[in-house]
Amino acid sequence: MRVKLLAHTPEPDNLVAAAARLCYSGADIATIKMRLQGDKAASMVAKLLALGHESPLEHVSFTFGIEGVSRALSHQLVRHRMASYSQQSQRYVAEEDFEFITPPTIADSAEAGREFLAAIGAIRRAYSSLLLHVPAEDARYVLPNACATKLVATLNARSLYNFFALRCCRRAQWEIRALAWEMLRLVRDVAPHVFDQAGPGCLSVHGCSEGQMSCGSPYSKSELDGGKDEPDRRA
Template sequence: MDMKVELIAYTPEPEATVAAAARLCYSSRGAVGLKEALTDAEAASLIKRLISMGHLSPTEHASFTFAIEGVSRALSHQLVRHRIASYSQKSQRYVDENNFSYIVPPSIAAQPDALELYRKAMEELREAYRKLAGVVPREDARYLLPNAAETKLVCTMNARSLYNFFRLRCCRRAQWEIRELALKMREEVRRVAPVLFALAGPSCETEGICWEGEFSCGRAREVRSRGVAADGGDDLGA
């Protein structure tokens, strides 16, 4: 089951909206009509300045809504810990999970013996679930379901919350599945708001700084030696 991430809705003209809000703070011009009064180049330059100074509050005015599927309940349990966000998730209490799909971690997929053991365990869980779901409520049968079970979500975050999310979850030390999600989400939002998200990512990419101490992957050093932000940022192939 492949992870799918689709940006299903977002604030139109996110960069113009953010720039108008930022401009308002320092201007005696009216709020009404301010968005139209900014050129694209002015908006871009204002946004770059905001982000370099860490003045992120105006970026909250742009929101992004993602449809996500092909992810595990292990991932969703981590994801929903980000509290400045809105979630709707497929309920295991109400939806029939007789044929639940599941996620396979790459480390397991790479070892035939491990993979066979994993697939067999999943098959047995499906069977046990079907039997239980016949005699107890679905909401109780689901206690059998594994972290691997596939779930679907709709998730909305504003740009500031996404900045925080990308900073933590695009890091190479993040858990692989949520990192894959974060990289896909970042790709989606960069398509529609390239300036706004140009510098969204872990602090190694954006500032040449790593906070992981002894666990650091060493990338901050590499980035510093090439010049901060000269690096395009990680993708899944990296």
């Protein structure tokens, strides 16, 4: 999995703070923006998050380049509708030596690993043969969920809050969970205040939303801040 933050709205903390301030102020926008530099932006954003006033978070958006993830993951990812996607097409791009993603549970089992690799090999051969007879868009019916894909995805900070709450969660599948944690790390680097409360539900203001299906082992705040000590994403 290779994830890169390709672009984002500049100075996100300042912009979110100014938009939030505008709602309750008689001052003009330029004045508000000017006043909300540095620490003042940070404390305005903190106040905003404490109040559950989420709409100003929508003004800043983040664009990710995502490669080496499975089509199983991309099918889950594009279910997040408050987002924009451009994805490599299997209709137009033939993938004779397609890269594939191996689930850790399979990699960790000698027998499962053998079965998996043998199946991938059989699929590759079938796909190449099919390409001799039918268009790529039809040959791809034999390609597996494991097949790697590439996307450009853009989400605003409010939508990312929701994405992180659901997908950083231990109940999310390991692959999209690893992606979510990596995206979280990337945006916290460039917008630490905006994303100060972002993370799995158990670390965000409202708490776990899984109800009776809760995993029972919430992340701790230190895991969020830990960088290297990040939670085991396969758990």
